[in-house]
Amino acid sequence: MQFAVQKNGDYLYGYKDKNGHVRVPAKFGNFTNAQKFTHIIAVSEAGTHQQYYLLRNGRKVGVDSVYMFDFTFDCEREGKIRFEDRKKNRIGFLNIQGRAIIPAMYNFVTPFQNGLAVARVGARAKCWSSENDTIRCEHLGWVGGRDVLINERNEILADSLAEGQWAHLNWYSLKINPAEVDTALTSSFRGKQGDRYTFINYEKEFTQWLYEVFVPAVRTGNDKQVAALCFPELAVAARPFKGWPHFQRAAFMTKYYQSVLRPKLGMLHRDSKNVAVLSEELNTYIFSGSLFQLFMTDCGAHFQDKYPVFDVMLTYAAPPGQKSDEYHNHFEFIRTPQGYRLLSVGL
Template identity: 35%
Template sequence: MKKIIPFYIFAFFTCSVFAQSNDIWVSFPNKDTTLVGFKDKNGIVKIEPKFSGFITAQKFENIIAVSEEENGKWKSYYLTKQGKVVGRDSLFTFDNSPDCENEGYIRFRDSKTDKMGIYNGEGKIVIPAAYDVVSKVHNGLISVLKGAKKKRDPLGEHFFWTGGKELLIDLNNKVLVNNFKSDNNLNFYSLEKSKEPSKDKTRDNFLGVDGQYYSFINYEKEFTNWLRNTLLTDLSKANLEKHSFEKITYWKEPDGWLNVPKSKFIEQNYLYLKLKLEELKNPKTDYFIATDGLNQFIFESPEYDIYFNNCHESKDWIYPVKNIVINPKNKADFKQDHLHFLRTEKGYKLISVAGAKDNLK
């Protein structure tokens, strides 16, 4: 895979960026595990356990979302390392979990206007609450939705946004691209800026308001290109091992998820892997590629820590998992084959497999 040299947006724009602290605190529970506090790398307690289980941050780098009981009532807010409290009752939550900082920034939602904005690590508002939807900060860039309408789904359980305009902005709240379309497949850390559109077929181009083009690697295009031109052209054991994670996790009945060194897995399951990957060369094969993040409940050991953020959420915006799902030839058989490839700093790596029953050893 072509090596990606990240182009940081900070080089182009003057941004007030809060420097992240190297003194990262870690969470710890009280005796009955009902409350959580924080201590530094030397084990010195910085905050006695007082926060509820609602807190998701396992590491305290600059700013976190917390919740605690006071006089019989629960209150939630953002807390900085310096003890500053901001955003009372204005936490941004998704799937019942509060936001987690990224690059020293965290999102909030104004409870009165229902609009979103961003705090920096010092608890200062850098992006005002003027947008319907705001993405995490990625390489100093933010994708926002403005002018949309909130509607309830037919079942009445969830809300969704319709209409509006998607923009790409920087940390100065400056619009870089109008009519921006981010389908969660863009690598913001691969930004290139040029007078002409990039001819790289793995990139998506966007015309900026300054007349120049902003291009980003599209993960879907990148993976498809890698699969076709790097992996499927050589299905030898050596090439499969080269493009596999050090350990491969696989599902086997009735044991569940197992984890073994890649050399052992490939040696024992080479015929199965080769057969399934050969099928992808056949245009009649019924398969699709889904995108996800690394499963935090399966990949729990320290070697996977780099792929998760301070709240142990998958960093799928830079380390997505591409799941090749192969449907059975016999339509009466509902068992699918799954080959998961994690994007790492050294390219895509086969990291887990879920095959048809009794196929894997």
């Protein structure tokens, strides 16, 4: 695990094993954001600012080929990590031995999820802050091109995915040519060879669960059933705002079930006009510690591809005399191995 020491006002990072012994001395700078050192990590040495990939045996690979997106290094996922050919401005993958198993040939590519990744090909670079300057650009993006689905052998399984076609997919639920397809819960697309790739759609799954499981439990007043559908620890923000205090599940139910959950969520219906379901990222500043490690990547970011978070936002007209015309209540849910659970409430 990563540890930090302070030197001359700056933090340097190194790694300890599970027994607390230092295995990699603290000599890396701020870009080194891997919280776990499984097989391969991207590092930036303090002082020299040299960037490279470090293996568990201490070997350096991919010097000056470290992939960075939005000023953040990549982290290992499924035994692979992204690297960049900066001359070609293309991205590929290294394996845990530091070998390029997928050449740098893509404009952009997602981390692998269940052996699959979405890659952008045929796009052109565009600087969003300066139309004509892509050399010194701080916010470089891509326009045009097409999205393709690749596997770990760099084979294109599906070509020209439509925009948004792969949003909210549970990559770990893949079924190829299923005999039956439940369109109320899944999304599908055709592969190059005619195969039908079908995935559970997280947004469809959550919406069904919300209206068929959670809301009926709240409406009927079954407090034990509702408690079981809450995360063991919940955060609540209320007026006047004093941060996000955390409550154990039993304390949350005592304080907020009858006063908030039942009147706010108990009467919801699919055709309710004041409700919107939004996809969100887990706030890792509010939700940290061992209880939430399962939901983090090796970089310490929200593992959104496996544990999505949805915000049920309720909108109300503001009382006369208020500065704004409307106000909102927020109820955030996270997908866990046991199913969706209420995680936070913002009033």
